[in-house]
Amino acid sequence: MWVYIEKIRDFVEQEVTIKGWLYNIRSAGKLMFPELRDGTGLIQGVVSKKEVSEKVWEDFGKLTQESSVIVKGLITRHPKKEDVYELQVKDLEIVAIAEPYPITPKEHGVDFLADRRHLWLRSPRQSAIMRIRNEIIQSIREYMYNNGFILFDTPIFTPNACEGTSTLFSTDYFDLGKAYLSQSGQLYAEAGALALGKVYTLGPTFRAENSMTRRHITEFWMMEPEMAFFDLNDNMNLIEDFLEYVVQRVIKNKKQELDFLGRDLSKLEKVKKPFPRITYNEAVEILRKKDIPLIRKTENGEEHIRPFPYGEDFGAPHEEAIVEAFDKPVMVHRWPAEAKAFYMKRDPENPKLALGVDVLAPEGFGEIIGGSQREDNLDFLLERIEEHQLPLEEFGWYVDLRRYGSVPHSGFGLGIERVVSWLCNLEHIREAIPFARRPNRIRP
Amino acid sequence: MWVYIEKIRDFVEQEVTIKGWLYNIRSAGKLMFPELRDGTGLIQGVVSKKEVSEKVWEDFGKLTQESSVIVKGLITRHPKKEDVYELQVKDLEIVAIAEPYPITPKEHGVDFLADRRHLWLRSPRQSAIMRIRNEIIQSIREYMYNNGFILFDTPIFTPNACEGTSTLFSTDYFDLGKAYLSQSGQLYAEAGALALGKVYTLGPTFRAENSMTRRHITEFWMMEPEMAFFDLNDNMNLIEDFLEYVVQRVIKNKKQELDFLGRDLSKLEKVKKPFPRITYNEAVEILRKKDIPLIRKTENGEEHIRPFPYGEDFGAPHEEAIVEAFDKPVMVHRWPAEAKAFYMKRDPENPKLALGVDVLAPEGFGEIIGGSQREDNLDFLLERIEEHQLPLEEFGWYVDLRRYGSVPHSGFGLGIERVVSWLCNLEHIREAIPFARRPNRIRP
Numbered sequence: 029m030w031v032y033i034e035k036i037r038d039f040v041e042q043e044v045t046i047k048g049w050l051y052n053i054r055s056a057g058k059l060m061f062p063e064l065r066d067g068t069g070l071i072q073g074v075v076s077k078k079e080v081s082e083k084v085w086e087d088f089g090k091l092t093q094e095s096s097v098i099v100k101g102l103i104t105r106h107p108k109k110e111d112v113y114e115l116q117v118k119d120l121e122i123v124a125i126a127e128p129y130p131i132t133p134k135e136h137g138v139d140f141l142a143d144r145r146h147l148w149l150r151s152p153r154q155s156a157i158m159r160i161r162n163e164i165i166q167s168i169r170e171y172m173y174n175n176g177f178i179l180f181d182t183p184i185f186t187p188n189a190c191e192g193t194s195t196l197f198s199t200d201y202f203d204l205g206k207a208y209l210s211q212s213g214q215l216y217a218e219a220g221a222l223a224l225g226k227v228y229t230l231g232p233t234f235r236a237e238n239s240m241t242r243r244h245i246t247e248f249w250m251m252e253p254e255m256a257f258f259d260l261n262d263n264m265n266l267i268e269d270f271l272e273y274v275v276q277r278v279i280k281n282k283k284q285e286l287d288f289l290g291r292d293l294s295k296l297e298k299v300k301k302p303f304p305r306i307t308y309n310e311a312v313e314i315l316r317k318k319d320i321p322l323i324r325k326t327e328n329g330e331e332h333i334r335p336f337p338y339g340e341d342f343g344a345p346h347e348e349a350i351v352e353a354f355d356k357p358v359m360v361h362r363w364p365a366e367a368k369a370f371y372m373k374r375d376p377e378n379p380k381l382a383l384g385v386d387v388l389a390p391e392g393f394g395e396i397i398g399g400s401q402r403e404d405n406l407d408f409l410l411e412r413i414e415e416h417q418l419p420l421e422e423f424g425w426y427v428d429l430r431r432y433g434s435v436p437h438s439g440f441g442l443g444i445e446r447v448v449s450w451l452c453n454l455e456h457i458r459e460a461i462p463f464a465r466r467p468n469r470i471r472p
Numbered sequence: 473m474w475v476y477i478e479k480i481r482d483f484v485e486q487e488v489t490i491k492g493w494l495y496n497i498r499s500a501g502k503l504m505f506p507e508l509r510d511g512t513g514l515i516q517g518v519v520s521k522k523e524v525s526e527k528v529w530e531d532f533g534k535l536t537q538e539s540s541v542i543v544k545g546l547i548t549r550h551p552k553k554e555d556v557y558e559l560q561v562k563d564l565e566i567v568a569i570a571e572p573y574p575i576t577p578k579e580h581g582v583d584f585l586a587d588r589r590h591l592w593l594r595s596p597r598q599s600a601i602m603r604i605r606n607e608i609i610q611s612i613r614e615y616m617y618n619n620g621f622i623l624f625d626t627p628i629f630t631p632n633a634c635e636g637t638s639t640l641f642s643t644d645y646f647d648l649g650k651a652y653l654s655q656s657g658q659l660y661a662e663a664g665a666l667a668l669g670k671v672y673t674l675g676p677t678f679r680a681e682n683s684m685t686r687r688h689i690t691e692f693w694m695m696e697p698e699m700a701f702f703d704l705n706d707n708m709n710l711i712e713d714f715l716e717y718v719v720q721r722v723i724k725n726k727k728q729e730l731d732f733l734g735r736d737l738s739k740l741e742k743v744k745k746p747f748p749r750i751t752y753n754e755a756v757e758i759l760r761k762k763d764i765p766l767i768r769k770t771e772n773g774e775e776h777i778r779p780f781p782y783g784e785d786f787g788a789p790h791e792e793a794i795v796e797a798f799d800k801p802v803m804v805h806r807w808p809a810e811a812k813a814f815y816m817k818r819d820p821e822n823p824k825l826a827l828g829v830d831v832l833a834p835e836g837f838g839e840i841i842g843g844s845q846r847e848d849n850l851d852f853l854l855e856r857i858e859e860h861q862l863p864l865e866e867f868g869w870y871v872d873l874r875r876y877g878s879v880p881h882s883g884f885g886l887g888i889e890r891v892v893s894w895l896c897n898l899e900h901i902r903e904a905i906p907f908a909r910r911p912n913r914i915r916p
Contacts, residue, residue, distance in 0.1 A: 030701075032620060032669065047701040049666075049877045067669025067700065068620065094877040124848075124878040146663035146869045147876060155668055162623040169613050176476060176512065179606040183907040184628075184676050184691055187914050199641040199653065202682060202911045209643065209653075216907060219590035219916075222493075224599055225476065225511025232628050232675060238646060247628055256511065257474075257491040257542075404568075425590045425916035432591060433493045433538040434568040463627040463660060467646045470631050472663075472869035 033069035036113050039103045046071065046099045046115060049126075049150070050091045052133075060088050064099060064115070070152065073099060073115040084120045093132070094150070096123035138456075145463055146472050156285035157459055161448045163282045165230070167274045168251055168442075172228050177253055180220035180227035182213030184234075187422055197236045197246075209234040212441060215371070215426050217254035218402060221437050222429055228253040230444075238467045242456040243344075243394060245445060247465040254439035260373075260383040260401040263438035264359055267387060267397060268301035271357060275299040278451055291453050295391060298355045307362045308381075311350050312336055320349045339364045348392040357396070361385040370412040372400040373436075385440070393450035399440025406430040477513035480557050483547045490515065490543045490559060493570075493594070494535045496577075504532050508543060508559070514596060517543060517559040528564045537576070538594070540567035582900075589907055590916050600729035601903055605892045607726045609674070611718040612695055612886075616672050621697055624664035624671035626657030628678075631866055641680045641690075653678040656885060659815070659870050661698035662846060665881050666873055672697040674888075682911045686900040687788075687838060689889060691909040698883035704817075704827040704845040707882035708803055711831060711841060712745035715801060719743040722895055735897050739835060742799045751806045752825070755794050756780055764793045783808045792836040801840070805829040814856040816844040817880075829884070837894040843884025850874040 031044045048066030055061070058077040063070055077085050091097065100119040106112035131147055141148045148154055172179070185199075185207040201207035213229035220227035230251040237244060253270075255262070279286060279296050286293060306314075321332040322340050342350070351358050362375055365382040372382035387397035403409045409430055413423055420427075448460035458464040463472065475488045492510030499505070502521040507514055521529050535541065544563040550556035575591055585592045592598055616623070629643075629651040645651035657673035664671035674695045681688060697714075699706070723730060723740050730737060750758075765776040766784050786794070795802050806819055809826040816826035831841035847853045853874055857867055864871075892904035902908040907916065 034620070047879070048669075067622075067665075067667060096877040096879045123880075126876040129876055144869075144872075146660075146872060149663060149667040158622055158624065158664075158668060161625075162617070165623055166613065166617045169610065173606070173610045176478070178511075178602055179609055180602065180906055181605075181676070181693060183909055184678075185909050185914055197643040197645075197651075199643045201641075201914055202680075204912070204914050207641075207914055216590075219593060220602075220906060221511075223511060223593040224602060225492075232625070234628075236646075249625060422915075425588075428588075428590060432570045432573055433540040435491070435540045436567075462624055462664060465627055465629050468648070470629055470645055470648050470651055471866075 033064070033066050033071045036069070036071060036103055037111065040105060040113065041103065043100065043102050043118070044115075046101075048097065048099075050093060050095045050097060051152075052093070053088070053091060055089075060085075062088060062091065062099075062117070064097070065150070065152070067155065071113060071115050073101060073117045075117040080117060080119070084117070087120050087122055088117075090125060091122070092126045093129040094126040094147075096126070097121065098123060138458075142458065142464075142469060143472070149462065152288065154459065156288045157448065157452050157454070158462065160278060160282045160285050160289075160452055161444075161460065163278050164274060164447055164451065165249075165444065167277045168230065168270075171270055171273050172253065175226075177226045177228045178220070178224045180213075180217055180224065180229055180254075181231060182210065182216035182220070182229045182252075184210050184232070186210050195236050197234050211235055212250065213252050214254065214439060214441065217252055217439060218426070218429055218437065221254040221256045221439070222433065222435065226253065226255045240467060242458075243446070243449075245457055245461065245464050245466055248461070249444035250441050251444060252439060252441045254437065256435050256437045258401075258438040259436050260361065260385060260438060263399055263401065263440060264303075264305060264361065264385055267359065267385070267399065267440060268303045268357075271303075271387070271397075272299060272301050274447075275451065286452070289452055291451070295355065296451065299357065299390075303356045303359050303387075304354050305359045305361060306350075308360055308364065309338070309362070311342070311346075311360045312338055314350050314353070315342075315346055318349050320346055339367065341367050344392075344394060347388050347394050351388045351390050351392065355390055357390060358388045359385050360388065368400070370416040370418065371402050371409070373403045373405075374408070387440075389446070389450045391450070391453075394446065395443075396446045396450060397440050397442045399438065401436065401438040404430060404434045404436055406434065477508070477510050477515045480513070480515060480547055481555065484549060484557065485547065487544065487546050487562070488559075490545075492541065492543075494537060494539045494541060495596075496537070497532070497535060499533075504529075506532060506535065506543075506561070508541070509594070509596070511599065515557060515559050517545060517561045519561040524561060524563070528561070531564050531566055532561075534569060535566070536570045537573040538570040538591075540570070541565065542567060582902075586902065586908075586913060587916070593906065596732065598903065600732050601892065601896050601898070602906065604722065604726045604729050604733075604896055605888075605904065607722050608718060608891055608895065609693075609888065611721045612674065612714075615714055615717050616697065619670075621670045621672045622664070622668045624657075624661055624668065624673055624698075625675060626654065626660035626664075626673045626696075628654050628676070630654050639679050639681050641678050655679055656694065657696050658698065658883060658885065661696055661883060662870070662873055662881060665698040665700045665883070666877065666879065670697065670699045684911060686902075687890070687893075689901055689905065689908050689910055692905070693888035694885050695888060696883060696885045698881065700879050700881045702845075702882040703880050704805065704829060704882060707843055707845065707884060708749060708805065708829055711803065711829070711843065711884060712747045712801075715747075715831070715841075716743060716745050718891075719895065730896070733896055735895070739799065740895065743801065743834075747800045747803050747831075748798050749803045749805060750794075752804055752808065753782070753806070755786070755790075755804045756782055758794050758797070759786075759790055762793050764790055783811065785811050788836075788838060791832050791838050795832045795834050795836065799834055801834060802832045803829050804832065812844070814860040814862065815846050815853070817847045817849075818852070827882075831884075833890070833894045835894070835897075838890065839887075840890045840894060841884050841886045843882065845880065845882040848874060848878045848880055850878065 052063040060075040098121040315336040375381040384400040445460035496507040504519040759780040819825040828844040889904040
């Protein structure tokens with residue numbers, strides 16, 4: 029019977045068939061130890077010359093790395109290691125002998141691997157990351173589903189821009205001029221929330237930013253819930269409940285993969301609500317106490333501004349300094365309104381502040397969530413659109429949401445690859461998605 | 473306590489708060505009957521002049537359609553109708569009075585509604601469809617997750633084209649020339665299957681087809697599983713197991729919404745495996761027996777060709793005629809190879825046939841699935857790429873999958889909006905997605 033390696037513990041002392049690929053093989057006299065992978069895990073086979081036919085013994089000798097095989101044998105417990113199993117090989121069918129495989133156990137450069145991403149994904153590390161990504165996204169979907177959110181797939185082709193058009197990809201769209209690829213489904217999700225109560229989007233978003241940092245890709249997946257009758261506080265309550273669920277479920281269900289990546293689980297186990305909530309002003313105080321300057325690029329290099337000035341956005345070093353004292357995600361709320369998007373509601377207690385919240389992951393993984401309460405007042409929203417010089421005719425439908433039954437509402441956006449990077453402890457976001465797209469990479 | 477209307481049956485004889493919008497109101501002397509919606513359902517309120525304050529009574533009189541409100545009251549069972557509940561109103565807080573709402577209970581033209589899609593979505597019919605769509609996609613995700621498939625989000629930006637470039641949208645991509653928006657994640661999913669065993673994609677795909685039929689949109693969501701070591705037969709076994717699961721779960725969990733749409737559930741209850749499997753040749757026999765011609769457009773109009781010639785693809789009238797005799801989805805397999813894509817494996821018993829399978833929904837809803845076993849022989853694949861005049865340099869990585877551990881593998885693509893249309897019995901696909909994109913529509 030064909031079984032997957034991940035289920036092998038259910039078949040101890042049974043004869044099974046494994047279909048997969050040769051990952052590695054070593055021989056010791058009259059024994060060979062092929063290591064097999066089938067996409068769900070690795071298992072070591074034991075081939076004893078006296079137990080198999082001459083043909084099977086010889087065929088094992090012919091196998092190259094990544095040759096595809098169908099192997100029959102008996103599952104046994106490893107004599108010494110707990111929860112490790114072996115395959116006592118009885119038969120082998122070669123499906124295809126692989127040409128010399130370019131990715132060997134030696135170290136390869138990053139470009140070499142990225143050029144061969146279609147093969148690199150077969151490595152135990154990359155497949156562990158992909159299985160964790162799968163678990164993260166499924167956890168998100170189930171949380172949303174179980175909590176009454178309706179999936180609301182917002183359009184990719186849009187005539188308008190959420191945050192300006194300079195970083196948008198565009199395409200010709202029949203006789204209608206240009207269509208822009210969505211950077212965020214939020215504005216549409218707001219229409220969804222007023223129709224369906226609680227909705228979420230989860231799809232690809234696009235940013236034409238010519239930025240080669242280790243946290244940027246041009247095509248990334250984002251989850252954006254939007255809730256009618258939620259204020260900023262409800263939004264933050266949801267964020268911490270949601271993140272706790274996802275993180276705790278992932279470490280429970282993907283322990284093996286996380287261990288394989290060398291992830292320190294004790295750090296993730298601490299991700300339980302409540303999360304610290306600090307205002308933007310308090311965050312600036314932290315930076316000032318730690319004497320972290322704002323760094324501005326100038327013609328002659330860099331200018332370091334001390335103390336960190338109120339009103340400026342944070343970069344990676346600031347985010348790291350802010351979260352340093354905490355072992356949980358940190359929610360930074362109430363931001364200077366000028367630094368934030370036009371749709372954010374102002375704080376009734378101080379109209380210079382926007383009711384936004386950014387969530388910074390612990391351990392210096394940076395911003396994983398940006399959210400806010402949305403402006404629900406028709407006149408204020410019209411003012412903002414004018415101030416930001418946005419084309420009112422394109423936002424007419426969005427403004428309508430304040431004409432017909434406006435309600436307080438809030439939402440946030442979560443970057444999937446940022447979360448994968450955080451939970452897998454990745455140095456570079458390129459490993460967090462099957463085929464990362466960056467300004468210099470669109471192949472394979 | 474704030475509760476959603478869909479949960480109201482758990483709160484009978486309890487005082488609750490409903491947050492939502494006025495859908496309708498009628499008055500009868502000293503009683504008013506406001507109908508409230510909150511996105512999860514509708515409930516009728518009963519306002520008795522003698523039970524509420526004068527202000528509450530007057531405020532109800534001011535409410536326009538879609539005004540947003542917070543209403544407190546007692547949940548009671550409807551005196552006559554089973555599983556229907558009412559809200560005995562005690563208090564009202566007006567959140568916002570809506571301007572005169574453009575969508576009234578009278579009939580509106582389709583363009584009028586499509587121009588106001590952000591509001592049209594609030595109608596009970598549209599929100600029922602969106603809730604069913606949510607259930608369909610969640611069912612798909614859970615089936616995949618529970619059956620060991622790993623989500624494998626394939627890239628949207630691609631340098632190559634799965635089925636020719638004439639129907640592709642493109643965008644400028646930094647210094648790398650054009651990027652094309654993916655029509656299918658299949659080729660990348662094949663790399664995923666050889667890395668991870670069983671994978672699936674579920675995301676938006678794009679087709680720049682200037683086609684205004686009731687089944688086409690330019691941006692549509694597709695689910696594409698891909699399985700290593702699956703042949704065409706395994707693929708068909710998966711399809712029927714999968715479709716049965718999704719359809720049966722949706723009719724179980726979304727009965728109320730399907731009833732509201734007037735869906736004949738007895739037809740959907742029959743969607744249980746096994747499904748009929750007929751060859752392309754047998755399908756042509758059906759068309760010939762029914763005397764359904766092939767219709768070709770000519771300069772002077774149309775030419776009707778009888779009998780239906782072998783080798784031609786089916787259109788809507790053919791699909792309808794083929795499924796007429798069946799009350800389940802019909803799997804049509806083994807297609808003329810010239811009519812099908814380059815990557816399909818040829819039938820070893822007849823190399824003029826490709827090992828493809830199309831699944832036609834019952835009741836004339838057309839093709840919902842297209843799948844195949846993929847060509848796994850290096851030389852044959854190279855021949856096909858040449859025959860189809862595809863740029864080999866762009867497909868080098870895809871060919872690699874046959875150099876390094878090639879295995880038999882199969883997969884299929886399922887059109888989400890086609891399935892939504894089928895299960896909801898929609899006449900037009902534009903209702904199957906929140907904001908449908910068509911050649912003449914990109915707004916709102």
